[in-house]
Amino acid sequence: MAAERILITGAGGFVGQALVRALAGTRPVIATDRTGLDFADLPSVTALPGEIDDPALVAALTAEPLAAIIHLATIPGGAAEADPALAARINVAAPMALIDAATAHGNTPRLLFASSIAVFGDPLPPHVDDLTPARPMLRYGAHKAMIEEWIATLTRRGAVRGLSLRLPGIIARPLAPSGMKSAFLSNLFHALKAREPITLPVSADATCWLLSRRALVAQLVTALDLTEDPATARLNLPALHIRMGELVAEVARQTGADAALAAYAPDPAIEAAFGAQPPLSTPAADALGLTHDGTLANLVAHALADL
Amino acid sequence: MAAERILITGAGGFVGQALVRALAGTRPVIATDRTGLDFADLPSVTALPGEIDDPALVAALTAEPLAAIIHLATIPGGAAEADPALAARINVAAPMALIDAATAHGNTPRLLFASSIAVFGDPLPPHVDDLTPARPMLRYGAHKAMIEEWIATLTRRGAVRGLSLRLPGIIARPLAPSGMKSAFLSNLFHALKAREPITLPVSADATCWLLSRRALVAQLVTALDLTEDPATARLNLPALHIRMGELVAEVARQTGADAALAAYAPDPAIEAAFGAQPPLSTPAADALGLTHDGTLANLVAHALADL
Structure with a gap:
């Protein structure tokens, strides 16, 4: 043993x-x-x-x-x-x-x-x-x-x-301060679920691996x-390549919140570090049978289940 | 200042x-x-x-x-x-x-x-x-x-x-134990200068960057x-690519020692780690004006001057 x-x-x-x-x-x-x-x-x-x-x-x-x-x-x-x-x-x-x-x-x-x-x-x-x-x-x-x-x-x-x-980026983490500059990705879920406004430090066109x-x-x-x-x-690791505006829309849909609760105020440094992630290929991991959430809807459902 | x-x-x-x-x-x-x-x-x-x-x-x-x-x-x-x-x-x-x-x-x-x-x-x-x-x-x-x-x-x-x-490899270091597995490269100089036999843990065909x-x-x-x-x-860094047998011959020539004082008893691990160095190109360093000793004769003369 x-x-x-x-x-x-x-x-x-x-x-x-x-x-x-x-x-x-x-x-x-x-x-x-x-x-x-x-x-x-x-x-x-x-x-x-x-x-x-x-x-x-x-x-x-x-x-x-x-x-x-x-x-x-x-x-x-x-x-x-x-x-x-x-x-x-x-x-x-x-x-x-x-x-x-x-x-x-x-x-x-x-x-x-x-x-x-x-x-x-x-x-x-x-x-x-x-x-x-x-x-x-x-x-x-x-x-x-x-x-x-x-x-x-x-x-x-x-x-x-x-x-x-x-x-x-792993979502959705708890709301507590985590020392992560990418915390806004998780905070979005908490805000919309609670029907609270949130200002995202990236643009709607920001793209992230999630x-x-x-x-x-x-x-x-x-x-x-x-x-x-x-x-x-x-x-x-395999991850979904998601546009921020699409993520907001899907979280709003699954939580029943108004997507307009999320405002965009891009911080150039945050956008560059966490919101400008290009398409990602992971053939080595794929060949080993590692898989991501499959769809944006699955990703958001799995993330909401952790809240 | x-x-x-x-x-x-x-x-x-x-x-x-x-x-x-x-x-x-x-x-x-x-x-x-x-x-x-x-x-x-x-x-x-x-x-x-x-x-x-x-x-x-x-x-x-x-x-x-x-x-x-x-x-x-x-x-x-x-x-x-x-x-x-x-x-x-x-x-x-x-x-x-x-x-x-x-x-x-x-x-x-x-x-x-x-x-x-x-x-x-x-x-x-x-x-x-x-x-x-x-x-x-x-x-x-x-x-x-x-x-x-x-x-x-x-x-x-x-x-x-x-x-x-x-x-x-930087030669010729002092004879004292240095914690370096490549110490034989320096010890060769000390041995031939002192007319003492040395057994090298590599073959005569071993090649090194020096x-x-x-x-x-x-x-x-x-x-x-x-x-x-x-x-x-x-x-x-630019370095000379030297065959061990040639190094022994040149050190013997410049010290007046008999090259036969150096015997070869290759240790496979040492030969693999320090005696199987292939040709080396250093175009980036060359372009910046960095240069090695130029010739084997210069390398040995410079090394002997440090003993």
């Missing part, structure tokens, strides 16, 4: 909580986060709260061999810009130390790393595909690209079976058991 | 000592290293010894604005494999913290980062040029590739004017004042 155990970091977050619940019952899960570990109803889940850069926590998390690690813990975009030293510690030093500790047993754990489309930076080229090079502009994106490089090296060395998955939590969790669960080509160390 | 000051880390090392002497007198130099700072004869050099991951040292090094930083400090190949935690701290966390501290003054310092051909890993493709992707196998090489990514990001952001220079300290320091001094295209964030 021990060799089946899966460690999930960032398990108290929006994605982590759903991922723990999706995997609990199928195998033993060790869940860690600085907060939010509410899994008392799940006997197969061991909750070990703490700071992921605390050596004592890392030692406890890796005391027994792990079959897999899904590393979600991170300091996201805006929060990383606000505290560069903390972000470097949590986003770069911590995963390096965690992986070294986890591989000290000599087995070769599966390692899924939640990277981000932030590795592409801005401006983006007219089309993004599996060969588009990383060119981050945010500290967060650079940290993700650095750990991708580290995991690719450890995979070549045979220490882990690593796969870095670049996450697009994925629901449900579809992301399904991709992570699938990726856990993939035996892809070891050279495939980095994957862009 | 303050805006002219140059910080050199790893200044007590084989390359650092020569670089400090090459720059001293032209502008104020702050030299730091954990040991080896013997610059009392140079009034323009301020020696600040310490561990580069010590926040108090970093604060002292960056208390005044810096015009440039040449970051040489590193835990090299073999030593990094022996102490992964130390290597991650010195090779990854320390330069990130140092650069953040140095850029807090709001100026845009020139930043030269001593990267390594270790970013290419092994086996190498049949030819290496400016477009060959990084694919490290050593921890050291991965650390270098990660900081290259970080410096490229900070350069895009306008925080530094960064340039990562990938160093080939550069003398003198030629490397000249490239670093030139690079300091380059105003290259900001997109040129990483450069392979």
Whole structure:
């Protein structure tokens, strides 16, 4: 049983909580986060709260061999810009130390790393595909690209079976401040559902790559058991390419709200970073059976189900 | 005068000592290293010894604005494999913290980062040029590739004017244990000069990219004042492509030793990592005026002059 155990970091977050619940019952899960570990109803889940850069926590998390690690813990975009030293510690030093500790047993754990489309930076080229090079502009994106490089090296060395998955915008997150500059994408859902006005910092023609939590969790669960080509160390996840005006209209339709509650006041920096995402091709992920929400209507329905 | 000051880390090392002497007198130099700072004869050099991951040292090094930083400090190949935690701290966390501290003054310092051909890993493709992707196998090489990514990001952001220079084998280093798996390249010079036998862990047909300290320091001094295209964030340095048997013959000729003092006992791992380097093209560096030793005879003469 021990060799089946899966460690999930960032398990108290929006994605982590759903991922723990999706995997609990199928195998033993060790869940860690600085907060939010509410899994008392799940006997197969061991909750070990703490700071992921605390050596004592890392030692406890890796005391027994792990079959897999899904590393979600991170300091996201805006929060990383606000505290560069903390972000470097949590986003770069911590995963390096965690992986070294986890591989000290000599087995070769599966390692899924939640990277981000932030590795592409801005401006983006007219089309993004599996060969588009990383060119981050945010500290967060650079940290993700650095750990991708580290995991690719450890995979070549045979220490882990690593796969870095670049996450697009995940909707709809809770309304609480998340440190994410892309929070407006989720806040739209909360506003229209509550019949409240919202001013979006992008234009109606802004285009974004979006994925629901449900579809992301399904991709992570699938990726856990993939035996892809070891050279495939980095994957862009399938996501829908959505125009902001169409998203507003569909959220309004499904919530019964007036689409006019959403106003557009484009901030050039936000539009460039989060609202100018071109068509996306993900042939490598497609070939592995990873899939997005399918349709805008599904995406919005899945996102509203999380509110 | 303050805006002219140059910080050199790893200044007590084989390359650092020569670089400090090459720059001293032209502008104020702050030299730091954990040991080896013997610059009392140079009034323009301020020696600040310490561990580069010590926040108090970093604060002292960056208390005044810096015009440039040449970051040489590193835990090299073999030593990094022996102490992964130390290597991650010195090779990854320390330069990130140092650069953040140095850029807090709001100026845009020139930043030269001593990267390594270790970013290419092994086996190498049949030819290496400016477009060959990084694919490290050593921890050291991965650390270098990660900081290259970080410096490229900070350069895009306008925080530094960064340039990562990938160093080939630098000869001839002192005989002392250096933590470098490629030490045999330097040890050859010491052995033949002393008329002592040496067993090389590669074959006579092994091929290596080599550069003398003198030629490397000249490239670093030139690079300091380059105003290259900001997109040129990483450069392979020009180096001679030398066959081991030819190197042995030339060192024997110039030292008057018997070439038969050198025996070959190839270690497959060493041969793969350091003795299978294919032809190298460096058009980007060539266009910027960076040059290697020119001839094998020059390379060996320059190397012997350092012994």
